[in-house]
Amino acid sequence: MFEKLHRRSGLVFPILATLIALAISGSLDPYLAFVATSWIIFGLLGLSLDVIWGRGGLLSLAQTAFYGLGGYFGAVIAINMAPSFGMTLVWALPAAAVFGALIAAALGYIIFYSRMGELQSTILSYTFTLLLWSVTQTFKLDVGEATIGGDNGLSNIPGIILGFGAEAGKLKPNGAFATVVVVSAAVYFFTHWLMRSNFGKVVDCIRIDIEKTELLGYDIRKIQVLNFAYSGAIAGIAGALFALWANYLNPSIFSVQEALLIPIYVLVGGLGTLAGPFLGAIVIGALSFWLGGGAAGGQTTLILGAILILLVLFLQNGFLGALNKLWMRYLPDPNEAARNAGAVKIDTDVLDAILAEATAQAGPAKNLVTDEAFKQFGGVIPVNKVSRNFTPGKPYSLIGPNGAGKSSFLKTCVGIYRPEGGKILLGDDDITKAAIFDRVRKGMGVKNQKPQVFGDNTVMQNLWIAAYARTKDGRAADVVATRILGMLGMDGQSAVQASALSHGQQQWLDIGMVLCLAPRVVLLDEPAAGMTNEETRELSLLVRTLAKHTTVVVVEHDMEFVRTLEGHVTVLHQGKLFAEGDIETLRANDAVLDIYLGRGEHV
Ligand SMILES: Nc1ncnc2c1ncn2[C@@H]1O[C@H](COP(=O)(O)OP(=O)(O)OP(=O)(O)O)[C@@H](O)[C@H]1O
Numbered sequence: 178m179f180e181k182l183h184r185r186s187g188l189v190f191p192i193l194a195t196l197i198a199l200a201i202s203g204s205l206d207p208y209l210a211f212v213a214t215s216w217i218i219f220g221l222l223g224l225s226l227d228v229i230w231g232r233g234g235l236l237s238l239a240q241t242a243f244y245g246l247g248g249y250f251g252a253v254i255a256i257n258m259a260p261s262f263g264m265t266l267v268w269a270l271p272a273a274a275v276f277g278a279l280i281a282a283a284l285g286y287i288i289f290y291s292r293m294g295e296l297q298s299t300i301l302s303y304t305f306t307l308l309l310w311s312v313t314q315t316f317k318l319d320v321g322e323a324t325i326g327g328d329n330g331l332s333n334i335p336g337i338i339l340g341f342g343a344e345a346g347k348l349k350p351n352g353a354f355a356t357v358v359v360v361s362a363a364v365y366f367f368t369h370w371l372m373r374s375n376f377g378k379v380v381d382c383i384r385i386d387i388e389k390t391e392l393l394g395y396d397i398r399k400i401q402v403l404n405f406a407y408s409g410a411i412a413g414i415a416g417a418l419f420a421l422w423a424n425y426l427n428p429s430i431f432s433v434q435e436a437l438l439i440p441i442y443v444l445v446g447g448l449g450t451l452a453g454p455f456l457g458a459i460v461i462g463a464l465s466f467w468l469g470g471g472a473a474g475g476q477t478t479l480i481l482g483a484i485l486i487l488l489v490l491f492l493q494n495g496f497l498g499a500l501n502k503l504w505m506r507y508l509p510d511p512n513e514a515a516r517n518a519g520a521v522k523i524d525t526d527v528l529d530a531i532l533a534e535a536t537a538q539a540g541p542a543k544n545l546v547t548d549e550a551f552k553q554f555g556g557v558i559p560v561n562k563v564s565r566n567f568t569p570g571k572p573y574s575l576i577g578p579n580g581a582g583k584s585s586f587l588k589t590c591v592g593i594y595r596p597e598g599g600k601i602l603l604g605d606d607d608i609t610k611a612a613i614f615d616r617v618r619k620g621m622g623v624k625n626q627k628p629q630v631f632g633d634n635t636v637m638q639n640l641w642i643a644a645y646a647r648t649k650d651g652r653a654a655d656v657v658a659t660r661i662l663g664m665l666g667m668d669g670q671s672a673v674q675a676s677a678l679s680h681g682q683q684q685w686l687d688i689g690m691v692l693c694l695a696p697r698v699v700l701l702d703e704p705a706a707g708m709t710n711e712e713t714r715e716l717s718l719l720v721r722t723l724a725k726h727t728t729v730v731v732v733e734h735d736m737e738f739v740r741t742l743e744g745h746v747t748v749l750h751q752g753k754l755f756a757e758g759d760i761e762t763l764r765a766n767d768a769v770l771d772i773y774l775g776r777g778e779h780v
Pocket residue numbers: 554557558559577578579580581582583584585586
């Protein structure tokens with residue numbers, strides 16, 4: 178019961194809060210109703226930031242820009258429609274949402290497709306807001322009945338009108354409050370649903386590990402732009418509500434103070450909680466209302482600032498974050514199973530069946546061919562004109578001393594590093610310039626040196642998100658993920674958070690995620706690191722079985738593991754192919770010993 182309530186808390190409490198707000202809306206003092214309406218609007222604006230920051234991982238200071246633009250656009254529409262048609266809300270909100278979304282999509286396109294860093298993105302978003310602030314000071318335009326008058330602003334904006342026709346009158350403060358509550362609640366519940374949908378799950382994964390999400394085959398930049406556009410739509414709606422509430426807009430809506438207040442609402446309420454920004458805006462709004470009413474003796478800003486600093490410092494993730502932490506203490510620990518987990522034991526029959534099915538669905542194994550592949554970092558050349566044809570049948574092991582270029586070679590093949598020269602072919606496709614997600618969709622499955630799992634998600638959720646990348650069908654992904662979980666013998670840990678797993682278990686989970694993709698070429702970078710001897714034997718069995726169905730390339734330092742793979746062994750040195758053969762011959766090769774021991778002419 179307690180657990181169920183916790184799972185549904187994002188729905189149950191907001192429903193209660195909405196009902197209470199609606200119940201008291203009629204009896205509120207009209208002035209308080211008027212002021213409280215603005216708190217809800219700011220909460221909605223905070224929600225727009227939470228979508229892109231708390232869930233998407235980008236601290237955008239452009240939310241007030243989308244809010245202001247949505248406000249202006251919605252107001253112009255409302256001014257022109259109201260005299261004949263009434264219904265300002267119906268005209269202004271969709272127009273503002275679409276406008277906000279388009280502007281956010283355009284800005285998001287620049288930010289995400291240019292692969293800007295987090296800090297630069299935040300600064301660019303802030304610069305965009307400042308630019309609008311500056312431009313709107315002098316921007317004058319007549320649009321029908323609406324006059325945008327530079328720093329004189331835009332006045333004569335009709336209030337919230339729900340009735341049709343010229344005669345329809347604007348709502349009084351209490352009615353306006355109730356209407357804004359209903360609109361905000363509708364946006365909140367839709368957002369709550371969206372963030373729990375498959376789209377939202379991928380958005381969360383991008384925030385946790387963007388590279389891994391792309392390595393699963395998701396077109397991350399498209400998803401980021403869509404999420405940003407959605408946040409812009411919410412900000413636009415908030416802007417239109419604000420315009421109808423205030424009946425007046427001017428360029429101060431794009432000011433620094435406005436832009437910086439929004440992250441504060443989110444932080445005080447709880448980043449990533451969606452409902453938190455409303456709580457943050459209401460708490461801050463109510464505090465300043467009460468302090469401004471005489472309680473602070475003229476020191477409202479000072480006292481409010483001090484309270485905010487204390488709240489952010491001591492609550493860490495805001496009110497809702499703190500509440501959640503407290504609540505979690507009384508729930509059973511899902512990570513208990515990780516502590517009691519035994520060593521992973523592969524079920525080879527199931528593995529064989531999974532791999533045969535993958536071939537039936539994704540087609541036969543593909544060759545991976547590198548033709549003079551070349552990668553350079555300044556003076557360092559970790560991949561120096563490597564030409565190699567990798568085929569299915571037996572696994573390939575890449576060995577070599579530290580810094581030989583093994584990981585760089587794999588990263589060049591998957592597109593994490595862009596080669597400066599040469600070609601890379603996956604089957605018949607030239608993938609030299611393809612995006613990472615495109616290579617994965619064409620059949621490449623990669624596990625990097627460090628296990629990459631989504632730490633906040635459970636083991637099952639990790640496998641599911643990998644399977645869903647390929648199947649694009651939730652139920653089919655359930656089936657694939659459950660089978661791989663069973664094959665790894667990790668059923669008992671399905672509800673454990675991936676971050677609670679040991680390093681070795683995370684390696685297995687990462688390998689399981691790669692298998693969910695039904696890859697036609699598999700690249701594994703140091704998969705045995707952190708595994709016990711028993712697990713390394715199981716891994717060797719898995720890799721050999723895998724190589725019968727797909728092309729497999731493994732980078733490894735553990736020579737005993739490499740020996741048990743009974744495959745092709747290639748030594749890399751200073752970015753070049755140095756020697757090839759079976760492991761026993763290579764171990765007896767003086768030149769190979771020289772490079773490992775750092776002696777002789779080859780070093
Ligand atoms: N992103 C990068 N920027 C600059 N230099 C890099 C980068 N990645 C790798 N290198 C350099 O390329 C060389 C090869 O590194 P790489 O990690 O590929 O070697 P490795 O054989 O995998 O080593 P190890 O066994 O220690 O993992 C090193 O000198 C490394 O410093």
